[in-house]
Amino acid sequence: MSSEKSLAIVLRLVEFSETSVIATLFTEDFGKITALAKGARRPKGPFEAALDLLAACRIVFIHKSSDALDLLTEAKLERRFRAATRNLSHLYAGYYVAELLQDLTDDGDPHPQLFQAANQTLTELDDACDDDACDVARTILRFEMIALRELGHLPSFDRCVGCGGELPAEGRIAFGQLAGGVLCRECRAGQRQVVSVSSGVIRAFREFADPSESWRRTELDRGLRGELRGVLNHYLTNMLGKKLRMHRYLGVLAE
Ligand SMILES: [Zn+2]
Structure with missing residues (x-):
C-alpha cells in the first residue's frame, strides 16, 4: 500500500454510512479511482467542503492493490463548480x-x-x-x-472509413454509426446503421476535433x-x- 497524490475531479458521491461517502474521482495521474472517504459527512470532517460534485481538488489516497476500495486521506479544494x-x-x-x-x-x-x-x-x-x-x-x-x-x-470525418478514399465536400454524406466514420458510396453498401448527414455537420465535427483552437471561431x-x-x-x-x-x-x- 502506498500513498499517492494527484489533482482530481469529483465525478460521483455515494453515501456509505452515517459519516462516510464513496467518491468516484477522475485523477490527473491515475485515471478514475473509487475511494472511501471516512468522516466526509461530518460537519467538520477531514475533507471540509472539498468533496463536492465536479469540484477539482488535490487529493492524497492510499491505493489498495486488491479489489478493495482506495482510501482517501486528504482532499483540498482547488476549484468549485458553481x-x-x-x-x-x-x-x-x-x-x-x-x-x-x-x-x-x-x-x-x-x-x-x-x-x-x-x-x-x-x-x-x-x-x-x-x-x-x-x-x-x-x-x-x-x-x-x-x-x-x-x-x-x-470517428473518421475526413476519409472513408472503409477504403480511405476522399469524400465529396458538399451534399449529403453517409456516416456509419458502427463503422465509425464517413463512408463512400461503394463502402456504404451492406453496412448497418448508416445515417445520411449534411456536409455541414461533417465539417463542424472536423473543426471541433482539430487539435488547434479554430473551433472557437466555428x-x-x-x-x-x-x-x-x-x-x-x-x-x-x-x-x-x-x-x-x-x-x-x-x-x-x-x-
Ligand atoms: Zn470507401
Missing part, C-alpha cells in the same frame, strides 16, 4: 462531462490530457454566466471530440446543433451499448 446556482444548461453540461468520464474511462487508466480538457471545460462552463445555448453546445462538443480522440474512439446554428447532437448521441449510445442518462437533458443545447 454553475448550479446560476444556470440549468451549464449545470446539465457539467453533469454530462462527469457522466462521459465515468462511462468512457476505465479504472486506473490515466489520461492526463483528457483530465486537463475536462478541468478546462468545467472552468469555462462555470465562468460563462450568460445563457448562451450555442456557447454551451460548442464547449461540450469540443470536450466530446477531445474525449473520443484521447480514448481512441474518434458558429453552430440551431439546425446544425440539432443534427450534431442526433449523430453524436447515436454514436455514443452504440459505442457504450447504452443510452447516456444526460443525453435527454442536452436537448437544451440543441435549441
